[in-house]
Amino acid sequence: MPAKAYHTPQRQAVYEVIWESGDHPTAVEIMDRLRNRGQNFAYGTIYNSLRYLVDAEYILELKLGDNASRYDANVDDHHHITCKKCGKIDEIYADLPKEWLGTVAQETNYTVDEPVNFHHVVLKGVCANCQS
Template sequence: MSKMSKPVNWTAQRRAVFDIVQASHDHPTATDIMERLSASGHRYAYATVYNALRYLTEKGLLKEVKIGESASRYDANTSDHAHVVCVRCGAIAEFEQAPPAPWMDEIARGTGYRVLSAELVFHGVCPACQGKTDDPTDSGAAAR
């Protein structure tokens, strides 16, 4: 069954939250979404935004992106794709690359699991941070 086949009860709040995430390319956190809603004239409680995010995620309209210990981020691109995270500033970029089917098959054979989905996260230094040399602990400089 397709994720999109579930009926959606669109409220004004859910639509506003969805529209903010859909227009964003930076995978906003709930706090980011609250700030953007406020800047556009909406005044919603945090609970309303969190409930809308949970509902839209459960309906398959948004994807929750959880990377390490950081706050959850939200993505309107629900297709299989990978993310790359900057180890300096935390910026996230995505690219349309699903995990190769042989990987999924091998993991299923090796574990006995029926693999349903996968999330790939790569770590690196974004273009904006590459020119900065203020981080002496950046071991990636030698690899460039």
């Protein structure tokens, strides 16, 4: 976590679990991984740490259609794709087509200046492992 953050050992531990993961863990998965490391924090501590880290923009909270939020330490603008069969989540770095932004502007009657914070775009499909 960047040095400018007001962080506690608990926040640092939560951040490290998310940073080291490649699977966008839920709060429960984060807690389980902390326990596996010998770090036992109360649920409230985990949730408060997650809220702080999201609000301070050190992590992203992803709402991908299931009930539980997932967390991502990659705060660069990017998209996600989820497998409808196994639930795997991957990151996408492709730019959105300018035509799509024009369609959004036309449908919503907004003037779209530039794509900002498009990490909320989520696509669904079937991953290569589930296609066989």
